[in-house]
Amino acid sequence: MSSIPDELHYTKEHEWVAGVDDGLTLTVGITAYAAEALGDVVYVQITPEPGAAITAGEAVGEVESTKSVSDIYAPVSGEVVEVNAAVVDDPSLVNNDPYGEGWLFRVRLEGDADDLLSAEEYTALTSGES
């Protein structure tokens, strides 16, 4: 079983979101479950630059592995404040440390984050898929 930290929030597209409960700047990455399903990640691209506005549900980048390519979606609406240059440079961080060094971008929340899943809900989602 891949780890699903309790303190994070999640999306159906297998992204995690940190900081929902304690601030306006959220950190986004992809889950260990998704990283395992993808296999070795070889390319990460986040299209919007810092300062750009994004809308929940829109494709904001892609993550490419040996066998496949997947879109990354904005989990919430807001303004991108930072893109993780380290993960763009070394995409294997997504596999090696998906909830840490492998984070993808930070976004300043505009509106709410009510549609995100809890760890419990995400656990149910992934156990249904496997």
Place this chain on the structure above:
Amino acid sequence: MSRPTPLRGVHEALGATLTDFAGWLMPLRYGSESVEHNAVRQAAGLFDLSHMGEIFVTGPQAGEALDHALVGHLSALEPGRARYTMIVNARGGVLDDLIVYRLAPEEFMVVANASNYPAVAAELTERAEAFDAAVDDRSDRYALVAVQGPRSQEILAALTDADLPGLKYYAGLPATVAGRPALIARTGYTGEDGFELFVDAADAEPLWAALTEAGEPYGLRPAGLSARDTLRLEAGMPLYGNELSADLTPFDAGLGRVVRFDKPGDFVGRSALEPLKDLPPSRRLVGLVATGRRVPRHGYPVVAAGGAVVGEVTSGAPSQSLGRPVAMAYVDTAYVGGDRAEDLSVDIRGSHEPVEVVDLPFYRRNK
């Protein structure tokens, strides 16, 4: 429902990610596919290829039957040797690419791809009707385990008395491996030295266990289909369904050398293929190396400087050996012919990413 191989339990115990491939439940990878790929290049990898088909053609006219049924000259094959060949339809379209082993003067084993072997067995049965030869699909009875990589011979030598140094590339030898009967073949699909072991399905698990143990000091790792695909891609080897299909002839694929017009008798596809042999092809299978990090994948268009579509990618993946993405593609010869260096790109989901055209293979081992 995907069909499991005799080694399913082993794959599950190893924590493999399993995937459906041609109706079979196969290990895609056991951990990191890059680690598995590199293990095969630098040490050795262990593969379950039990999804492949083994079709036996036996009898006094087995060789003649295969000469008629396939594009190669199999009756001329020495017992103990193997040949890469193809079966085509009457229009010359490739139905499958095959390795044929001559096990004895009147006994051949045709190894066909998982997705095609039921159709290949049916075609062979029909095409052999006029000959004194029997066609028997024994795929269900066989497991196929491959050991591939520079340390393969040392690993296998620990489990058999067979003369491995004397076994040539594309040769096969009946032997005993880990106390069980096996056909040892020096063949593979990785671009490395290695062996394929055809054994009774019931012997697959103990053989796998023995190879795992013997390979441990040499860095042998189980390797899945993902690594197999990137290894064969680097080695420039075609995959049926990607580089080969019933819509393409062996000449289209740049593999016209497998068609043996000089053999005696007629063969299925001869009249369709004969006019093509001296015709310059309109497209050529080439290697592409991406300049950036995005991967050209199967089906992506190849575009010229002006934006015109001049080809299509058949296979693509990040290459461990080159450190950049590589691909095979059919490209109009006008854009890859001679010493014309055209600026080609691949349309990767809407953006044109530059590629260099290179000769295949991308990777060649040091002998």
